[in-house]
Amino acid sequence: MEKRIKEIEDMDFNSEIINSDKPVVVDFWANWCVPCKRLEEVIEEVAEKYKGDINFCKVDVINNQEITSRYGVKNLPHLLFIKKGKVIDRTAGSISRDILEKKLDTLVEST
Numbered sequence: 001m002e003k004r005i006k007e008i009e010d011m012d013f014n015s016e017i018i019n020s021d022k023p024v025v026v027d028f029w030a031n032w033c034v035p036c037k038r039l040e041e042v043i044e045e046v047a048e049k050y051k052g053d054i055n056f057c058k059v060d061v062i063n064n065q066e067i068t069s070r071y072g073v074k075n076l077p078h079l080l081f082i083k084k085g086k087v088i089d090r091t092a093g094s095i096s097r098d099i100l101e102k103k104l105d106t107l108v109e110s111t
Contacts, residue, residue: 004047005040005056010066013059018085020055023107027058028068028078035094036077042097046104053108081107 005027008016017024027043029036040058047056061068061076071080071087081089081103088110089103 004044004051005058008057008059008064010064013067016055016057017082020082022053022055023081023083024055024057025104025107026080026082027056028061028071028073028076028080029058030061030076033076039077039079039094042100046097046101049101050104050108054104083107083110 006016017026025043027036027040029040043056047054050056059067061073073092075092077092077094079091079095079100080087088107091099091103
């Protein structure tokens, strides 16, 4: 199955996220974080529904501390919902598929 979440690094953040013409969901994660892996599975599932409307990216917090620090990410998993370069919503910790889809619907509707 094709991955729908693009892995990005500190140096890619502006080009992939801030300058994106579409809303972006950024998943901050770590390899040792079990809830992160579960949430990634949920994101992969819902990404198909929002294909073309929302871009999905992930940032490894261990290898990308500049971005992690800039956005004050302290708890994992951590999602940022970014539109036109600005954070319009965020979550820290695990969230259900229903809550994620409601947030994504809001992100698309506000486009």
